[in-house]
Amino acid sequence: MRGVFPELLADVEAGLEGRAPLPGLDRLLAMAEEVLVTWLILQGEAVESDVVEGHWLLGLHRQGVRANPGLGACRDTCREILFRRNIARLYPEEAAQAHRLMALRVKHLAQFIGGKLDPSGLGDFCHAPLRLDRLDMV
Structure with missing residues (x-):
């Protein structure tokens, strides 16, 4: 299994x-x-159609934070997804790089949320929960 969003991650990674x-x-x-x-x-919330700063993505994020404040950590990731999309659409000379960076941010968002939904697949990195059984206690 490739986490909580296997098809999404596979499509982005292939690209x-x-x-x-x-x-x-x-x-x-x-x-x-x-x-x-x-x-x-999966948090038991009804999905609202609120738009924040002109974007449903930011409205979804705001609603998600109300459901669980731990989601606040991905606010900048959501904003960067929108920023990179705007750069790719407005500046042809920057489009390829912005498109790639947007894809990386989407991948990060899927991995972050996937890790919150199913922490069993997390390795040792900054978003992983502290595992005392892996610490070398002296």
């Missing part, structure tokens, strides 16, 4: 590794929204 085209900008945004909608549903 980032050059095995397939990167999902388009609109598809990447939809993927990010799908991750937050999944979070809300």
